[in-house]
Amino acid sequence: MNTAATKATLLQRLEGLQHIPTIPAVLGPLLRYLQQPTEQLDVQKVTEMIGQDKSLAAQCLQMANSPLFGRWQKIDTLRSAVIGLGFQRVGDIAMSCGVLNIMPRDCGLDPVVFWEHSLGCALVARHFARKISYPDPGKAYLAGLLHDLGIIVNLWVLPKEFIVAFELARKEGIPLREAEQTVLGFTHCDSGLLLANRWDLAPDLKEVVALHHSPQVSKEHTALVTLVELSDLLCRMSGLNYGYVENRQVNLLEQTGFAVLSQQCPGMKDLDWARLTFELDSYLDEVHALVRAIYRI
Amino acid sequence: MTTAPVRSATALEGPPDPDLVRIRDLIYQVAGIFHPDNKLRLLFDRCGRRMKELKTQSLREYFECLTIKPIRQAELVALLNEITIGETCFFRNMPQLDALRQIILPKVIEAKINLPMRKLRVWSAGCSTGEEPYTLSMMMMEEAQGRLKNWTVEILATDLNERSLTHARNAIYGDYSTRHLTPFYRQKYFTPVGSQLQVLTASCSNINFSRLNLSDDSRMTFMKSLDVIFCCNVLIYFDLASKRRVIQHFYNNLLPHGYLFLGHSESLYGVSDDFRLVHLPGGTAYVKGERAQARK
Numbered sequence: 125m126n127t128a129a130t131k132a133t134l135l136q137r138l139e140g141l142q143h144i145p146t147i148p149a150v151l152g153p154l155l156r157y158l159q160q161p162t163e164q165l166d167v168q169k170v171t172e173m174i175g176q177d178k179s180l181a182a183q184c185l186q187m188a189n190s191p192l193f194g195r196w197q198k199i200d201t202l203r204s205a206v207i208g209l210g211f212q213r214v215g216d217i218a219m220s221c222g223v224l225n226i227m228p229r230d231c232g233l234d235p236v237v238f239w240e241h242s243l244g245c246a247l248v249a250r251h252f253a254r255k256i257s258y259p260d261p262g263k264a265y266l267a268g269l270l271h272d273l274g275i276i277v278n279l280w281v282l283p284k285e286f287i288v289a290f291e292l293a294r295k296e297g298i299p300l301r302e303a304e305q306t307v308l309g310f311t312h313c314d315s316g317l318l319l320a321n322r323w324d325l326a327p328d329l330k331e332v333v334a335l336h337h338s339p340q341v342s343k344e345h346t347a348l349v350t351l352v353e354l355s356d357l358l359c360r361m362s363g364l365n366y367g368y369v370e371n372r373q374v375n376l377l378e379q380t381g382f383a384v385l386s387q388q389c390p391g392m393k394d395l396d397w398a399r400l401t402f403e404l405d406s407y408l409d410e411v412h413a414l415v416r417a418i419y420r421i
Numbered sequence: 422m423t424t425a426p427v428r429s430a431t432a433l434e435g436p437p438d439p440d441l442v443r444i445r446d447l448i449y450q451v452a453g454i455f456h457p458d459n460k461l462r463l464l465f466d467r468c469g470r471r472m473k474e475l476k477t478q479s480l481r482e483y484f485e486c487l488t489i490k491p492i493r494q495a496e497l498v499a500l501l502n503e504i505t506i507g508e509t510c511f512f513r514n515m516p517q518l519d520a521l522r523q524i525i526l527p528k529v530i531e532a533k534i535n536l537p538m539r540k541l542r543v544w545s546a547g548c549s550t551g552e553e554p555y556t557l558s559m560m561m562m563e564e565a566q567g568r569l570k571n572w573t574v575e576i577l578a579t580d581l582n583e584r585s586l587t588h589a590r591n592a593i594y595g596d597y598s599t600r601h602l603t604p605f606y607r608q609k610y611f612t613p614v615g616s617q618l619q620v621l622t623a624s625c626s627n628i629n630f631s632r633l634n635l636s637d638d639s640r641m642t643f644m645k646s647l648d649v650i651f652c653c654n655v656l657i658y659f660d661l662a663s664k665r666r667v668i669q670h671f672y673n674n675l676l677p678h679g680y681l682f683l684g685h686s687e688s689l690y691g692v693s694d695d696f697r698l699v700h701l702p703g704g705t706a707y708v709k710g711e712r713a714q715a716r717k
Contacts, residue, residue, distance in 0.1 A: 191436075297523075361700040369702040371523050376700065397698050398688035399455055401705055405686075406458035 134310060137281045138318055147222040147323070150177045158215040165211050171203045174218055183221040183418050184214070190414045192247060192407065193217065212262050220246065220269055224418060226276055231283040233290060237367035238275050240415045244364030245271060247407050249355040255400060256391030258351060267332040267352045270325070274316025274333065275300075281315070282308065290366075297371030299360075301337050313337055339381035347388040350381025358401060363408045437461050440480035444468060447487060452501055452657035453664075455686045467503040471496065498658065505654045505684075511552045511594070512601040514653075514685055516703025521649065522560055524701055525680055526568055529648045532678035541569065542647045544577040544674070546635060547655030551589025552598055554578035554628050555620050557651070559610050562624060577644070579633035586630055592620035636663055641670040648676055653684035661692065668693040672709060681707040 154173045158165065175181050181202055188205035189198060193213055199205045206214050220243055227235035249268030253261040278286040285308055293303035301311040316333040325333070328345040332352050335342045339349040357374050359365065376382070376397060386392040441461055448464075449455045456464045468483055475496070477483045486496045512518060529541065541561070545554040554576050561574040580586050595617050599607070602618075611618040633640055635655070650671050656664050671681055672695050681696060683689070689696060689707060696707035 357700070361702055363703070365702075369519075371702065373520075373524050373528075373706075373708075374700040375697060375708075377697065396688070396690040398690050398705060399449065401700065402455040402457050402686045402688070404457075405460070409459050 134277075134281060134308075134315055135318060138277065138315075138322075146226065147219075148177050148180050148225055150174060150180065151218060151222045154218055155215060158211050162211060167203060167206045170206050170211060170214060171201075174202055174214070180218065180221050180225065183224070184217050186418050187217045187221060187414060188214070190410060192410045192414060216246070216262065216265050216269075219266060221418065223269055223276075228276075228279050228283070231279045232287050233279065233283075234367070235279065236415055236419050238272060238279075239419075240411055241359055241364055241366055242269050242272055243415060244359045244407060244411050245269070245352070245355050247411070248358055248364070248404060249352055251403065251407075252355050252358075252400065253351060256385070256389040256395060258347070258389050258391075263328070263348065264351055264355075267329055267348055268355050270320075270329055271332050271336045271352050271356060272312055272316065273319050274312025274314065277315040277319045278304070278308070278312055293366075294368040297369055299337075299370055299372075300366060311337070339379070339384075342381065346381050346384040350379065350385040353379060353381060354385075358404060362401070362404050364404070364411060438465075438480055440484055441465055441468070443484055444480065444487065447484070448500070448504070449688075451497065453688045453690070453692065454501075454504065454654070454657050454684065455688060457686070460686075464504070467500065470503055471500050474499075501657055505657070508654055508684070509549050509552050510598045510601055511556050512603075512606070513552070513556070514704070515601075516701070517682055517685070517706075518556065518560060520701035520704060520706070521557075521682070522564065525649065525706070526564065529678060529680075530568060530572075532676075533648075539572040541572055541574045542577070543574070543649045544579070544644060544647050544651070546579055546633075546650055546652040546671075548578035548580050548585075548589060548630070549582075550585050550594075550598070551578065551592060551620075551630070552594070553651060553653065554589070554630075555592065555610075555624060558624050558628055559606055561627070562610075574627050576628045577647075578628050578630045581632065581634050583632055586632055589630055592625060593617050594620075635659075635667045635670075638666070638670070641667070641674070644670070644674045646676055647674050647679055649680045649682065650675060651682045653682065654687065656683070656692075657687065664692050668696070672696065675709045677709060679709045681709075683707070 150173055154170070157169070157173065174184055185199065185202060185205060187193065188209055193209055197208075199208055205217075209217070223242060224239045227239055229235065246265045246268035249264040250261045252258075253264035258264060286304070289303040289307035290300065292298075292307060293300045296303070301313065304311045313334050313336065317330060320330045320333045328348050331342050331345045332349050335349050336352045336356055339346055339353050342349040354376055357376060357379070360370055361374055437458055441464065445456045445461065445464060468480065472478075472483050475483070475486060477486060487493055487500065490496070533539065543557055543561075545557060548554050558574075558576050561569060561576070578589065580589070593614055599611075599618050602611070607618070610621055610624045612621055613619075635641065636659075652671070656667060659667060668689065672693070675681065685704070689698075696709065699706055699708050
């Protein structure tokens with residue numbers, strides 16, 4: 125099957141899918157509401173919006189109690205989560221749980237590893253963004269969380285074929301996108317863009333979804349795309365990978381968008397990459413524990 | 422002086438104690454070894470042992486011992502000893518060893534494939550009681566029928582401490598050192614000696630043990646044509662100037678494709694701009710590489 129034909133098949137299947145992966149209904153209005161200036165936001169309103177989806181609310185509460193989100197005292201209610209963590213963090217948490225909830229559960233693969241990777245990448249992107257004084261760490265989090273949207277599409281639309289690609293990647297220790305290209309004729313970047321368009325994501329997020337493995341093609345949002353590319357690589361070379369080891373050596377400084385990101389973020393100049401890498405270790409255990417706990421809800 | 426109660430450092434029990442974080446950052450700055458937040462509990466325990474010895478009541482007071490008191494240099498060494506105690510064992514850092522075998526070895530072989538002499542030279546710098554060079558030797562022997570068929574492998578193992586070297590040459594180890602050995606390696610490369618295990622002579626033949634002070638410039642110059650250097654938890658004891666000198670030697674000792682491996686969570690930040698940091702599955706390494714050469 126040639127690439128063009130396969131992409132057309134993918135599009136057809138996505139169009140024809142009865143249950144298109146969609147983020148929980150409450151999240152759209154919530155995220156739009158949270159885009160307002162903080163002084164106009166109301167704690168009660170945010171609490172009520174999340175509270176409409178009981179399962180999402182329970183997951184958010186579990187996540188809000190993780191040290192990954194900076195709280196050390198127990199949070200018992202959504203309201204205290206919003207007060208204690210702030211609107212931005214609660215938005216991040218709600219979106220993270222939303223992404224978990226669109227993972228197909230009976231697809232033949234454990235979707236938890238993909239969510240672990242996405243959540244790990246979101247946290248690493250936020251941490252990295254702060255280190256280099258990237259102006260919008262919140263956006264970095266969201267971009268990290270959503271960068272592999274295409275994997276969700278592949279799991280929904282072509283689960284059998286995707287499993288073949290995944291097994292090839294795992295067996296050979298190669299990047300997943302290479303195996304997807306071989307088996308499916310397209311990658312999760314292509315399928316992710318289809319869903320990002322359907323969801324009408326912001327243009328910078330669309331670029332991240334489509335180009336996080338080829339930031340050299342990026343035109344408008346190269347810094348964000350590169351930030352996610354590097355965070356994704358750091359995760360894949362650590363225990364926040366897709367559940368298998370990629371047998372290769374990575375030189376972050378030679379990644380294509382590196383110069384653009386360095387230009388925009390002066391913090392890149394003297395960044396201690398070794399320390400940044402070691403710091404990721406502290407996310408590993410927490411992410412694994414949190415993901416397992418939330419997945420049970 | 423008032424003393425603040427010592428707080429626990431585990432993630433589950435609360436945010437990291439700021440004084441413990443200061444100690445962590447000091448150790449990283451001085452020794453280049455980093456404890457991420459999830460390993461602060463470990464650092465806390467090790468500080469605790471030293472604090473008991475010194476009868477200090479709080480981490481703040483202990484931080485002062487490490488910085489402003491006259492004992493600071495000696496105390497830093499004592500703490501570093503606590504940090505690295507029990508680190509030495511066979512197959513200590515599996516991700517690092519897997520990367521050597523699966524990723525680095527093919528690259529080195531490719532770089533040397535057209536040379537008339539098919540020889541691989543690996544140096545365990547600061548080999549302590551020998552577990553590291555023996556591990557490397559066993560791994561390379563496993564490759565002898567595969568990637569390294571018709572290759573000569575030479576392992577140089579050096580340490581400053583003559584007593585450690587004697588232990589290494591005797592090659593007899595207890596439970597603690599052999600705790601990570603799989604049954605395969607245990608049966609193939611060891612023989613029981615009482616309740617201990619001795620490395621079989623066959624796995625020692627390509628190892629050359631010798632005493633070497635890494636600060637001895639004249640001798641360091643003679644360590645030539647190396648493909649890979651392992652120097653784990655050794656440089657942490659050196660001051661910055663000495664570290665820079667040793668690293669410069671390592672750089673010169675390595676062949677253009679050469680790799681330098683440090684201990685887990687050990688970094689060259691602020692020590693050398695010549696080596697390039699690369700990421701491997703579950704760890705990092707430093708590579709000599711073309712870019713660094715061009716910049717020099």
